[in-house]
Amino acid sequence: MPALKSAPSEPRKGLAGRVHGLLRGRSVVIGLPYGWLLAFFMAPFLIVLNYSISEMGAVRPENIVTLGDGVMKLSIKFGNYLAIFGDALYVKAYLSSLKYAAITTVVCLVLGYPFAYFMARAKPALQPALLMAVMLPFWTSFLLRVYAWKGLLDEGGLVSDFLLATGLDGWMAASGMIGTPGKFMNTPFSLVIGMSYTYLPFMILPLYANLAKMDLRLLEAAADLGASRFKAFWLITVPLSRAGIIAGAMLVFIPCVGEYVIPELLGGPQTLMIGRVLWDEFFSNNDWPMASTVAVVLVLLIVVPLAIFNKYQAEAQERGR
Amino acid sequence: MKADSRSLIGGRFARNFGRGWLLAVFFFLYLPIFTLIAYSFNNSPLPTVWGGFTLNWYVKLASDREILSGLWLSLKIAFLSASASVVLGTLAAFTLVKYRRFGGRTLFSGMVSAPLVMPEVIIGLALLLMLVAVQRATGSDLFDRGMMTIWLGHLLLGMAYATVVIQARLIDLNPQLEEAAMDLGAKPFQVFALITLPLILQALASAWLLTFSLSLDDVVISAFLSGPGSTTMPLVIFSRARLGLNPSVNAVATVIIAVVAVCVTVGSVLIARAERRRAAEINAAQRGGG
Numbered sequence: 001m002p003a004l005k006s007a008p009s010e011p012r013k014g015l016a017g018r019v020h021g022l023l024r025g026r027s028v029v030i031g032l033p034y035g036w037l038l039a040f041f042m043a044p045f046l047i048v049l050n051y052s053i054s055e056m057g058a059v060r061p062e063n064i065v066t067l068g069d070g071v072m073k074l075s076i077k078f079g080n081y082l083a084i085f086g087d088a089l090y091v092k093a094y095l096s097s098l099k100y101a102a103i104t105t106v107v108c109l110v111l112g113y114p115f116a117y118f119m120a121r122a123k124p125a126l127q128p129a130l131l132m133a134v135m136l137p138f139w140t141s142f143l144l145r146v147y148a149w150k151g152l153l154d155e156g157g158l159v160s161d162f163l164l165a166t167g168l169d170g171w172m173a174a175s176g177m178i179g180t181p182g183k184f185m186n187t188p189f190s191l192v193i194g195m196s197y198t199y200l201p202f203m204i205l206p207l208y209a210n211l212a213k214m215d216l217r218l219l220e221a222a223a224d225l226g227a228s229r230f231k232a233f234w235l236i237t238v239p240l241s242r243a244g245i246i247a248g249a250m251l252v253f254i255p256c257v258g259e260y261v262i263p264e265l266l267g268g269p270q271t272l273m274i275g276r277v278l279w280d281e282f283f284s285n286n287d288w289p290m291a292s293t294v295a296v297v298l299v300l301l302i303v304v305p306l307a308i309f310n311k312y313q314a315e316a317q318e319r320g321r
Numbered sequence: 322m323k324a325d326s327r328s329l330i331g332g333r334f335a336r337n338f339g340r341g342w343l344l345a346v347f348f349f350l351y352l353p354i355f356t357l358i359a360y361s362f363n364n365s366p367l368p369t370v371w372g373g374f375t376l377n378w379y380v381k382l383a384s385d386r387e388i389l390s391g392l393w394l395s396l397k398i399a400f401l402s403a404s405a406s407v408v409l410g411t412l413a414a415f416t417l418v419k420y421r422r423f424g425g426r427t428l429f430s431g432m433v434s435a436p437l438v439m440p441e442v443i444i445g446l447a448l449l450l451m452l453v454a455v456q457r458a459t460g461s462d463l464f465d466r467g468m469m470t471i472w473l474g475h476l477l478l479g480m481a482y483a484t485v486v487i488q489a490r491l492i493d494l495n496p497q498l499e500e501a502a503m504d505l506g507a508k509p510f511q512v513f514a515l516i517t518l519p520l521i522l523q524a525l526a527s528a529w530l531l532t533f534s535l536s537l538d539d540v541v542i543s544a545f546l547s548g549p550g551s552t553t554m555p556l557v558i559f560s561r562a563r564l565g566l567n568p569s570v571n572a573v574a575t576v577i578i579a580v581v582a583v584c585v586t587v588g589s590v591l592i593a594r595a596e597r598r599r600a601a602e603i604n605a606a607q608r609g610g611g
Contacts, residue, residue: 030423033413033480037432040477044447047454060457115346118339130343132589137350139585141538143555144574147562148353151360154566156369158356200350229335258440261540265562278442282545288450295443306438 051292053077061289080293090277090294094301097274100188101256104195108203108252109245111196116207116244117237120214131208138201146265149194153184153266160184179270186268194266195256202255203248210244211237243312250309254302274298354578361571369566378572388573391554395537398468398553402475403533407525409476410483410532417484418491436481445545448474452546466548474542479532486531490524491517495603520599523592530588534581 053076054061066073084090119130137145152159163169169181177189184190214237222232260275267273274294281291361379365372382388413433420426436444452464452473464470498520502512540555547556554573561567 026420029412030416030420030429033409033416033433034425034429036409036480037413037429040448040451040473041432041436044451047450048443048447051450060454111346111349114339114342118343121339122343133347134350136582136585137354139534140354140578140581141555141574143538143540143558143562144357144570144577145353147558147570147574148357150562151369151566151571152353152356154369156367158352197349197353200346254438255440258442260440260442261559265559275440275442278446282446291446292450295446298440298443302438302440309438 048292048295051289052080052296054289056289080289081297083290084293084297089272090274093272093274093277094297096272097257098301100191100195100271100273101253101259103192104199104256105203105249105253107192107196108200109249112200112203112207112248113245116204116211119204119208120211127212134201134204142198143261146194146198146262149190149197149266150185153190153193155183155185157184179268186266186271188267188271191263191267191271191273194262195259198262199252199256202251206247206251207241207244210241210247214240243315246312247309250305250312254305254309257302258298357571358575358578361568361575363568363571378568379576381569382572382576385569387552387557388554388569391552391557394468394551395554398472398475399533399536402472402479402536403529405472405476406479406483406532407487407529409480410487410528411521411525413480413484414487414491417488433484434481436478437485441478441539441541442545444477445474445542448477448542449545466546467551470546470548471543471551471553474546475532475536475539478539478542479535482535483528483532486528487521487524490521494520498603523596523599526588526592530585 050064051061054064055075055077056062062075064074064076066075119127119134122130151157154160163172163184164182169178169184172178172189173181177192178184178187218236218240219232222236223229227235258275259273260279263271263273263276264279267276275298278291278294278298281287281294360369360371362374362376363371364375364377413429416423417430417433423429448470449466452466452470456462456464494517499512499516502516503509507515538555539553540559543553543556544559547553558570558573561570
């Protein structure tokens with residue numbers, strides 16, 4: 001293991017001394033978390049990958065590489081992947097996961113950007129309390145907060161009654177957010193509400209961190225040069241907060257794509273998400289190779305947004321120093 | 322200057338709009354929590370119809386074996402995984418901040434932060450498949466699905482969060498303090514125990530609280546890694562919530578929210594106070610020394 005390369009240490013005598021030398025300082029500090037991650041993060045992934053491309057034996061996947069009669073045979077099975085891309089159900093589930101994650105991201109941005117902006121421009125003495133108030137729901141159980149929406153959106157629930165009173169449900173049904181007027185649960189609407197509600201703090205916090213650091217003298221300069229407030233906001237504040245927008249958007253988008261609990265509790269037959277498909281493959285169909293294949297494709301889906309996120313994080317850190 | 326820059330942001334209309342927006346979003350954030358609490362006192366068989374005040378659901382809760390044993394198991398797992406996450410997270414954060422160069426650093430930093438964004442269904446599935454493979458290869462029942470395996474899963478997730486929190490603190494640390502100790506002849510471990518550790522203690526406390534609450538809340542990883550007889554509280558709640566609205570869930574929720582609100586408030590006040598005291602001490606020491 002490359003990580004265990006120990007620091008140059010003074011020569012010691014005897015086995016005990018050498019073991020002691022290996023167990024000290026740097027190599028333990030690096031080796032312990034490294035080894036743990038290799039064993040419990042890396043290895044499990046390789047096993048998932050192995051399941052997705054192996055011929056299944058009676059109880060476990062056959063070896064990919066077999067040696068016999070002086071021949072090394074490499075057998076990789078693509079059947080599972082062909083099945084996924086050939087089956088409309090899987091393709092639809094992937095696409096609708098991406099769609100609902102994207103809608104949720106936009107909703108969070110629309111709600112969260114003005115919120116973070118006004119929070120960052122509030123009286124400095126007030127800001128820690130506002131920040132605390134955003135964080136507090138985050139600390140209370142995520143599962144229970146999602147469950148609470150069930151009560152609000154179900155027939156007779158507060159939000160449901162409110163929407164019925166305003167008569168918005170007819171318009172929502174016409175635009176496809178809900179199936180039939182008057183029923184809000186288990187629709188795209190309830191799913192997006194639940195996901196936006198859960199992930200809104202992930203949008204607000206990076207945006208706030210970014211907007212609070214902005215140099216307000218730039219706006220002063222813009223005003224001196226004759227820009228209106230709105231123009232200054234649009235041409236200076238928004239472009240400067242780009243890193244915050246991207247960080248927030250990715251922090252909302254990435255977990256939403258693979259979300260399971262919210263679609264299960266608030267979503268319905270119209271909102272098939274890939275997390276639920278994976279779950280059903282595993283728990284209902286007991287099809288481990290297929291579940292593994294779905295997982296591998298899901299990882300591939302989030303790799304691109306993840307790379308964007310890491311790039312901007314690195315840039316933001318560089319600037320922060 | 323301050324007043325000027327404030328007026329640059331907008332006039333009275335913009336200020337009122339801003340206040341309104343903040344209030345509206347806070348309303349959105351807190352509405353579900355307050356209705357959850359309110360309906361736990363609802364004396365009605367229909368979960369969305371208000372039928373007067375009662376403590377009935379709490380009385381029932383006190384004798385609900387399934388919830389209570391789930392809660393006890395969840396608390397044990399959360400305690401163990403938070404403690405182990407902080408230890409591993411400290412080591413990982415220390416590695417990332419102090420050792421700029423070692424073989425496989427990119428792989429390491431990637432693996433540390435990956436669980437933060439990896440869908441939980443994948444983490445659960447991957448760990449389960451591996452534990453099954455180990456079990457088949459060795460024939461031991463050490464990795465039978467149960468408390469131990471759930472703990473492993475939560476530790477994987479918790480370590481990633483703990484590392485982020487502790488890393489942020491380590492980066493902010495003034496390196497001169499550690500250098501001074503080394504100049505005075507302290508061994509690396511002494512420097513860590515006597516200088517670094519007290520300085521990052523608050524970060525360790527917040528990381529512990531965060532990973533504790535994450536573990537207490539987890540459904541998906543636990544579902545993959547739990548076996549018969551090891552049903553955590555979120556799994557009980559989830560299976561009831563799946564079937565529909567259930568006032569017993571509201572009562573549990575209220576208890577949890579009350580406990581968490583008290584713990585977080587007390588915890589963050591204590592952490593903030595300790596932070597201020599330490600900053601003042603460091604200031605005083607630097608003035609005294611200079």
